[in-house]
Amino acid sequence: MSLLQVSSLSKRFGGLQAVDNMSFEVRAGEILSVIGPNGAGKSTLFKMIAGALKPNSGEIYFDSRRITGQPQHIVAQKGVVRTFQETTIFREMSALEHVVIAHHLQATSGAWGAFVNSGRSRREEEAIRQSAAEILNYLGLGHVQNEAAKNLPHGYLRALGIAMALAAKPKLLLLDEPFAGMNPEETDRAIEMVRGICMRGVTVLLVEHDMRAVMRISHRIVAVSFGRKIAEGSPQEIQNNPSVIEAYLGREDDELGI
Amino acid sequence: MNRLLGPLIGLALYLGIVPLLIHGSSYWLTVFINISLLAFTSLGVWLTFYIGRINIAQGAFALIGGYAVAVLTTLHGWPFWLALPMAGLVAGLVGGVVGSTILRLRGVYFAMLTLCLTEATRLLALNWTGVTQGASGIIGIPTPFGGDSSYLQAYFFSALLLLAGLLAIWRITQCRMGRVFRALQAHEDLAASIGINVAQYRVLAFSIACAFGGLGGAVLTVFLQSIYPTSFNVTNSTDFMLYCFLGGLQFVLGPAVGALVLFLGFQLLSALGSYQALVYAILMVLAMLLLPNGLLSLRFSVRQKSMREGQV
Numbered sequence: 001m002s003l004l005q006v007s008s009l010s011k012r013f014g015g016l017q018a019v020d021n022m023s024f025e026v027r028a029g030e031i032l033s034v035i036g037p038n039g040a041g042k043s044t045l046f047k048m049i050a051g052a053l054k055p056n057s058g059e060i061y062f063d064s065r066r067i068t069g070q071p072q073h074i075v076a077q078k079g080v081v082r083t084f085q086e087t088t089i090f091r092e093m094s095a096l097e098h099v100v101i102a103h104h105l106q107a108t109s110g111a112w113g114a115f116v117n118s119g120r121s122r123r124e125e126e127a128i129r130q131s132a133a134e135i136l137n138y139l140g141l142g143h144v145q146n147e148a149a150k151n152l153p154h155g156y157l158r159a160l161g162i163a164m165a166l167a168a169k170p171k172l173l174l175l176d177e178p179f180a181g182m183n184p185e186e187t188d189r190a191i192e193m194v195r196g197i198c199m200r201g202v203t204v205l206l207v208e209h210d211m212r213a214v215m216r217i218s219h220r221i222v223a224v225s226f227g228r229k230i231a232e233g234s235p236q237e238i239q240n241n242p243s244v245i246e247a248y249l250g251r252e253d254d255e256l257g258i
Numbered sequence: 259m260n261r262l263l264g265p266l267i268g269l270a271l272y273l274g275i276v277p278l279l280i281h282g283s284s285y286w287l288t289v290f291i292n293i294s295l296l297a298f299t300s301l302g303v304w305l306t307f308y309i310g311r312i313n314i315a316q317g318a319f320a321l322i323g324g325y326a327v328a329v330l331t332t333l334h335g336w337p338f339w340l341a342l343p344m345a346g347l348v349a350g351l352v353g354g355v356v357g358s359t360i361l362r363l364r365g366v367y368f369a370m371l372t373l374c375l376t377e378a379t380r381l382l383a384l385n386w387t388g389v390t391q392g393a394s395g396i397i398g399i400p401t402p403f404g405g406d407s408s409y410l411q412a413y414f415f416s417a418l419l420l421l422a423g424l425l426a427i428w429r430i431t432q433c434r435m436g437r438v439f440r441a442l443q444a445h446e447d448l449a450a451s452i453g454i455n456v457a458q459y460r461v462l463a464f465s466i467a468c469a470f471g472g473l474g475g476a477v478l479t480v481f482l483q484s485i486y487p488t489s490f491n492v493t494n495s496t497d498f499m500l501y502c503f504l505g506g507l508q509f510v511l512g513p514a515v516g517a518l519v520l521f522l523g524f525q526l527l528s529a530l531g532s533y534q535a536l537v538y539a540i541l542m543v544l545a546m547l548l549l550p551n552g553l554l555s556l557r558f559s560v561r562q563k564s565m566r567e568g569q570v
Contacts, residue, residue, distance in 0.1 A: 050451065076453035084451070090444035101441050105453040107434055114433040121433070168452045 003028040003203050004049070004080070004172055009058030011044050018044040020227035021058070026172065031194065031204040033214045035238075036224035037247060042207045043176070045224070049205070050082040050174055051075035062172065077105060079171035083164075085180070086157035089149045095160055096145040099132035102167035106131075135163050139193060155186050159193070166197065173197065175206035179213045191217050211248075215239065223247065272417055277410065287409040291481060293521045294416035298423045299474030300501040300513035302467035305427060307507050308436075309463045310443035311361065315372035317495035318379035319349045319468040320475025324485045327476035328396040329389060338402040342476055349472020350465045357464035358457070376495040383487035395486035399479060412481055419477065420514065423470060428510045430466070439463055471498075504545055506552020515553055 004026040011019040019041040026032045036042050047053040049060060051072040060068045067075050090098055106128065107114075113121040136145050139159045144152060149160060158178060165173055178194065179187050191213060198204050208214050214221060214235070221238040223231040225247035231238055238244055280286035299320055306313035323345040330341035360371050383390045390396070403411040430436045438459050441449040450456045479485045497520070498513075505516025523541065527534045549555055 052447065052450075071455075072447070072450035073453050073455045076451060081453075082451050084448060088445060088448050090441055090448065092444065093440065097437070101437050101449075102452040104434075104438065111433075111435055114435060115429055117429070117433065125434075164448075164452055 001028050002026065003063060004205065005059075005061040006045075006049065007059050007061075009045070009048060009055050009060065011041075011048060011053065011055050017227050019048070019055070022224070022227070022229050023058075024222045024229060024232060026203060026205050027220075028203055029198070029201070030219040031198050031206070031217055033218040033221045034205070034207045034224060035209075035211065035214055035221055038209075039226075040224045040247075041227040042224060044227075046082070046174060046176060046207050049075075050080065052082075076168055076170075079169070080174065081165045081168045081170035081172075082174035083158075083161040083176055083178070085176055086154050086161060089157060089160065091150040092148060094146050094148055095136060095141055095152065095156075095163075096129075096132055098149060098160055099135055099163050099167045100128055102164035103128040103132060105168055132167060135166050138196075139163050139166075140189075154181060155190075158182075158190070162193065162197070166202075170202055172203045172205060175204060175208075177208055178206055179208055179210040182210075187213050269421070272421075273414070277413055277417075281410055284409045287413050289522065289525055291409070291412050291416045292478075293517050294413075294420040295474050295478045295481070296498070296501065296521060297514040297517035298416075298420045299471055299478075300498045300517055301423045301427050301510075302470030302474075303498045304502045304507070304510070304513045305430070305439075305463055305467045305470070307502055308431070308443060309439045309460055310446075311364065311460075311464075312366075312369040312499065313372050313464075313467065314369055314492075314495045314499055315375040316467075316471045316498040317490040317492065318372075318376045319353060319471030320478065320490040320494065321379050321383060321485075321487075322352055322468075323349045323472025323475035324479035324489055325383060325390055325396070326472065327479055328399050328485045331480075332396055332399050338400065338480060342473065342480075345476035346469040346473040349475070350469030353468025353471075354461055354465040357461045357468070361457070361460045361464055373492065373495065376490075376492050380487050380491055390487070393487065395484060395489075397484040399483045399485070401480055401483055403481075416477065416481075419473070424510060424514060431510060435459075435462075500542070504542070504553060506554035508551065509554045512552055512554055519553060 002025040006025065007023045009019055009022045010017070022041075022045065034042050034045065044053065048055045051067065051070050051074065054069040058068070059066060062075075062078055062080055065078065067078060067080065090101070093101075107124060109118070109121040109124045133142065133145060136142050139162060141156060141159055141163060144156060149157065152160065162175070162178070175194070179190055182190060187210065194204060194206070194217060218235055220233065221235055222229055223238055223241070223244045225243075230243040230247055231241040233241070276290060280290065299316055302319070303313045303316045326345035326348045327338070327341045330336040330344060331338055336344070356375065360368065363371060384392055401408070403409075403415070430439070438449070438454055441454060442456060442459060442463075446456050475490055479489065482489075501516035501520060502513045503516070504520060505512030505514065520542070524534070524538050527538050530537055545553065
């Protein structure tokens, strides 16, 4: 069953066709990776799905409902939550406070109740705080929950970003280069983390450079180059696809004979 | 108990000892009435800082609140106690409408636009003669404070208004709304990604801020019993901002401390005659250089560590 459907999506920046008539779908329960060389349009695609950019044409459907061009907070409410690269944080706040804020959509008691600190609002606060601590523990951040985010190392910030996204209870989690800048050990741990999230019933769409990690983690892969989809399939299929190899390694030049 | 000690001492000072010392002097009562009301108005500017915007428009909203209360009481015969909340409401609504367009801007662009807003509001008050009576202003505004103790009544009313304002802003910072505001200050895109309606919360914060401006301006107007297009101008807008900067942007008490020190300081320097403004300006520059996080950072620098451990 398809959870997210992207059809004929296009985005142009001035003279640059960043995303050109791209179509693919994300099936419920899978880990789908979008790969491609720098400037292939991955980030643009990612931002359009999350509602941070409006496409020029094409449609995006999530859970059979149209989300094309809707603002980020609406898309998030419907269950599509993105992560940012690690530098995007609330610098001064503690890790716990990040995840508490990310429970925004779960808070049901009214603004007035929260303002006068009513009993119901206090109970809700307590529940949110507990849930935030659980998420941090699950992602191995429990011991730094009171540390200001600006003091945390990069690997932790990536996990913190994922913790925030999970707190918003996504059905589809969009991960922006979750393995970038990680050493092999950190990558191993991050892969386990993403698999664990997928096991909990969250569908994952990730954009990534790190080919080895992508090959290990993905159920399916969409390869893009110069804004177009050039291949789609299982990791094996993608690895052996001539257009993918060409996009990454370049074409043999007949004239020079190399 | 320890946490309550500071606020209780402040309360006893401001509602007990200060009025006891100055109750005979209408000059000093006026100084403190001004401090309370200017601090209250600055709380709105502080709240705009809290969502990451520099607000130099508070003079405009004080003027709007002032005219609202003047027109309603003087020309339409409303009682003050009804006209006052109305003035806050009008300023808040105008703030919401204006804010929904200009809050998209950030940094120096937003600041410049709010500065222009102060000037535009003065020109509006000058030229909209049908409502504001133009340059001749509205005079003879009825005051709810009467009799021999009118200054003392005004002192207590202003002091209580300030306390209520401080309490309200403090509660906002402590509840979910405050958390969302802090998120907006830190990173609007990240806030949107977790489902926060950034535009709506921005406008909410700005409306509350403007309502504070309207209420403060209304009470100041009623105390002075007159209002003119120049009653609140660019200088006032800048002052409201400076009170926040100098008091400290991290502390709810910041604008109150800033208003107290700056306004009181200026009065105390009056003995210097023509050098008053010069010395005042030099002291202000020094304070900004030496205490970039505000006067309150002096006290909190000692306790910062314990504070951070305690807060979430």
